[in-house]
Amino acid sequence: MTPKLPPRRLLAVAAALALFGGQADASSPQVPPAHPTAPADQACPLGSFHCAPRPLNYAMCRPNALLEFYDPSLGRDTSLRETSPTLVQAQHVDSSNRSVYHLSGEVKLQRADQQLQAERIDYNDQNTDYDARGDVRYQDAGQLLAASSMRGNTDASRGVANDVRYQMLDARGNGTAGQGQMLDAQHTRYSQATYSTCDVGHHLWEFRAKSITINKETGVGVARNATMRLGNVPFLYLPYFSFPVDDRRKTGFLYPTIGHTSRSGYEISTPYYLNLAPNYDATLDPRYYSARGAMLAGEFRYLTPGSRGQLNVEYVPDDHGKSDGLADTKGDSRYLVKFADSTQLWKGWQFVGSYNHASDSSYLYDYGDALSHSAVYTLASNATIAGGGKWWNASFGGTIYQNVNPFVTDSSLPYKQLPYAKFSMDVPLSRWLEFGVDSSAVAFRKTGFVEGQREDLYPYLEADFGSSAWFVRPRLGYRYTAYQLDSSYRNYGYYGLLGSGATTPFDQQSPSRSLPIVSLDSGLVFDRSATLFGNSYTQTLEPRLYYLYVPYRNQNNLPLFDTRTMSFDYWQLFSTNQFSGADRQMDANNLTAALTTRLLDDGGVERVSASIGQIHYFSPQKVLGTDWVRSAYVAQLDVQLSERWRLDSAYQWSPNTRLTDLAAVQLQRRLSTDGILNFSYRYRRGLLEQYGASVVYPVSERWRLVGAWTYSVKDRESVDALAGVEYDSCCVSLRLVGRSYVNQSYYGFGPAPTGGNTNHRDNAVMFEVVFKGLGSTGGQIDPLLRRDILGYQ
Known part of the structure; x- marks a missing residue:
């Protein structure tokens, strides 16, 4: 028989039996009990320099690792509870007692x-006491619960269950308990309990505790007198241990980091x-640190x-x-x-500031430059x-620097900027004309x-004419730069003759420079249909x-306060200055000719891009100190015809020296959905020649x-080598990585270190473990792998 009872009554029994309090929230949509994976379409695109972290992957969990009574046909909308009738079978x-219902038989x-x-449920309609016995099973949108018996009171939200098995469908936590007590609607205590996020019945790790308390209000579970186990082997005793039962932040220990440098x-x-607020x-x-002693570190964040x-x-x-630098820090704080x-x-204004300071120049060398x-x-x-x-931006502030290279003096530091002010504006005067200024x-x-x-001060007037097939962009600017040097300027050689062979002396405390800057950028865009390897593309031809x-x-x-010569590359073909900073402005009477062709697939994705260009100099470049008629040929080629292969390359050849100035090749190959192979070659004449693979x-x-x-071909040695292994399972991830590297960024500035580091080589090893659903070591290995392996996720 299937009678219908009032919605409030016997349904309250079902609601009270949820000892873990129902992970589902009626205010948020529910997802089915599944094991989320990182699908192939979330793989980092080839050529990306920054890849998003991979989400926790539960793909290796058994798809049917649920308690045996799980019913997939049961609804998942928790908002219908208050308005739906209770169906009883x-x-x-x-019901002869009129106040107590005795239900029996499945x-x-x-x-x-x-x-x-x-098997049997007795329910008192007067005081809302209930008693369920024999193979008790409960399911809702957030959990599964099994017990041999359960009794309690629905109005008081109290209950006691024996021989409990539980599973949280959304948070993946599961385990067993000798007894479970619902203290009220928000708090539950388990005795002689276990907890794990691994598959039911296949716990690679779990902790066993004398008691586990769940607080739904805070989303925190607390285990007391607990033993952490890998398989059946105990490896950590925890007198007090807290863990999350949902996605909220919580106070507690993170897992330790273990490493060696x-x-x-x-x-x-x-x-x-500390989740303070x-x-x-x-x-x-x-x-x-075994070689240095104890450290206390801390972090505070606010919003x-x-x-x-x-x-x-x-x-x-x-x-x-001991330190290998210029200063002796042994025994110091x-x-x-x-x-x-x-x-x-x-409105429209903000303060942005930072303060970074170390006790000495060796600090980051000793503590900061380890593995990651x-x-x-x-x-x-x-x-x-x-x-x-x-149409405008402005800023006012100051910047100072501290030297943290232990092998050089403070003379290597950039100039302090105390203070500085910047203002830029870009105002459209009409549809095709705009006025701007950088100052x-x-x-x-x-x-x-x-x-x-x-x-x-650099005001300019710029026009933009054209369509999708052509463009013409004239630009007229005027740059004025003035200085007020301090009274001691003569001590630093700022007087004498203006240039080699000059006869005009200078002795100026307030020198200045003013000049016009005129440019004309123009180009055409042709396109046609093309076929390559049986695929249709749109090919463009873009002379400029x-x-x-x-x-x-x-x-x-x-x-020269903050100015350096920039490396010559393809974009320098169209630049008004090859110097960074305002202390030098190159002279020019140049014409750049460039040609680009692209292959676009039917979705508009660029599959091939090839460019070549060269500057023709109509007069010598006196500021740069060259009298060439032509610059180096600059070429770029980027190819990605499939989702598994990508090639990026650049090449520069100088007709003046008949030598290669630059060559760079980066080849990427996707391996399955989560693997990648990179090969690179970098050459800059007179500076470096390196091969790389990851x-x-x-x-x-x-x-x-x-x-x-x-x-490094120049140094005839491996300058950086890294090797590691990653293990991933349903509920545990492990990473072990070692690195050996030549610290050129330090040693290239000054004298070689003494003592045990005369070979310039440093080493580091680190181990990381992630118990999925509980936390991790903090992810110190991840930044290193992202930096050294292009496309790592």
Whole structure:
């Protein structure tokens, strides 16, 4: 028989039986109990320099790893509970008492997403006591629960279940308990319980605890007197351990990091996370280095309606290690402070600032440049007030630098900019004409060098004519740069003769430079249908001419505050200046001729792009110091005809020296959906010649090998070598990576280090484990692999 009862009554029994409190939230859509995977279409596109992290992959979990009574046909909409009737099925119903219902014989109660089954259920309609016995099974949108018996009171949201098996469908947690107690609607306690996110019945890891308490309000579970186990082998005793039961942040220990570096020895880190409030949190990270001693690190983050920022501090009370740098730090207390803040001041304006300071120049060399960091030899601190509107941007602030290269003095630092102001504007005057200006005023400070102020003003007028088939873009600009040098300028050689062979002396405390900059950029775009390897494409042919005129000005009387010659590449063919900064402006009477062709597939995706160009000089470039008639030929070729192969290349050949100036090749091959193979060759005449290879090789569904190697022809040695292995299973991921590298970024600046590091080589090893659903070591290996393996995910 199948009677219908009032919606509130017996359905309250089903609701009360959810000892884990129902992970489902009626306010959010529910997903079916599945094992999310990282599908192939989420693979990082070939050629990408930054790839998104891979989500936790549960593809290796058994697709049917659910408790045996799971009913896939049951509804999943929790919002229907209050309005749906309760359907009751039972072989026998005894309601002679008028207040107690006795249901027996394959009893099933169902409403909306909830279903309760048992051999017998007694329910008191007056005081809402219930007693379910014999193979009790409960299911809703968020969980499955099995018990031998259960009794309690629905109004008080209390209950006791014996011989419990549970499974959270959304959070993947599952386990067993000798007894489960629902203390109220938000709190549940289990005795003699287990917990794991592995497949039911196949726990690669789990913790067994004397008691586990679940708090639905905070989304946190707490285990007491727990033992962490791999298989059946205990490896960690936890008198108190908290873990998440949903996606919310929580206070508790993160998993430790274990590693080794050649300068600091063995390292162990045990971070503790503090979820202080929804808008700010902190992490305390005590560490120990076998070669240097103890360190206390910490991080604090905050987010308010008008401000956001982060503070990181590392403190070493007594470093008993030795340093290879110019300063002896043994026995010293050492520290590193990093602070960044962005605050909205008023509409359109904000403050952006950072403060970065180390106790000494060797700090990052000893502690920071281990496995997952590049070499850092300056720390910059700045404070800026910046604003902008529809057609303008402005900023005012200052920047200072600290030397953290232990093998050089502070003379290697860039100039401090105290203060600086910048303003730029780009105003459309009509549909085809616009007026703009770039300007800056900076005070440069550096002990032992000429100091002073510089103002740079660059207004321009630019037009844009054309259509999809052609364009003509004339531009007229005027650049004025003025200096006010400090009174000691003569001590640094800023007087004498203007150039080689000149007879006119100069002795100017306020030198200046002014000149016009005129350019004309033009091009055509032709296209036609083409077929290649049986596929249809649209081929373009894009000739381009770019004329640039800048008159010569002798600039020997101007200091070099922040200006360097930029590397010549394809985009320099269309640049108004080959110098960074405003201290030098090249002269030009040049015509660039370039030709580009592309292959676009039917979806508009660029599959092939080939470009070649050269500058013809009508007069010598006096500021750059060349009298060539032609520049180097610059060519680029990028090819990706399939989703598995990509080639990026660049080449420069000089007709003046008849030598190759630059050659670069990057070849990528996709291996399966989560593997990649890279090969590279880089050559810059007089500077470097290097071969490189990197790989993420999927050996099987569970194992991946990772590696990267860079060989310097000039140095005749491997300058960077990395090798590691990754293991992934349903609920555990492991990574072990080792790296051996020549620290050229430091040693290239000054004298070779002494002591045990005379071979310039450093080594690091790190191990990382991720117990899926509980947390990780913090992901210190990930930044290294992203940097060294193009396309790593």
